[in-house]
Amino acid sequence: MDNWWNLVGRTIAAEFADAGDIEQLTRTVLRLGLAALLGGLLGWQREIHGKAAGIRTHMLVSMGAALIVLVAQQAGGDAADLSRVLQGLIAGVGFLGAGTILKGSRQGDDVGQVKGLTTAAGIWLTAAIGASAGIGKEVTAMLSTVLAFGVLSLVPLLAPAVRAAASENAEKNKESAERKAENAP
Secondary structure: OHHHHHHHHHHHHHHOHHHOOHHHHHHHHHHHHHHHHHHHHHHHHHHHOOOOOOHHHHHHHHHHHHHHHHHHHHOOOOHHHHHHHHHHHHHHHHHHHHOOOEEOOOOOOOOOOEEOHHHHHHHHHHHHHHHHHHHOOHHHHHHHHHHHHHHHHHHHHHHHHHHHHHHHHHHHHHHHHHHHHHHOO
């Protein structure tokens, strides 16, 4: 019976061998924690603006992406293996993002108006940020988060001016087309 307990103990210790040294454990906690923090920051920005995908969604997407690439890296994957893991991650998160895109088609909706593209792109970018943190490119992940936060926060401030210019341009094009139609033989 004593041998049986020793065997069970060694098996359990072997199962937790990926956290066997303090350096690897620290690296894992740092990468997953950073992915959660950065994803949460982007999720917070979306949540305060009333968007469907908020803090929890972005944190989970970012941590999940970090975990996927971290495990592949810990398993001894080379650059080609990690490339395939990233390809699968990108495609899989693309499907998740596609679920957030809606097109208005019912009476009362903005008919033909597509909604959720920014949310989908944000989820996709959050996964990329998480993958960057998970693979050990923490500075790249942080810089990408700062830039994404800027895009999500600052670009909407420019939107009214862009819409006004586009509307003015469309009106000029319409008037020009009408004049050409009047002058046509």
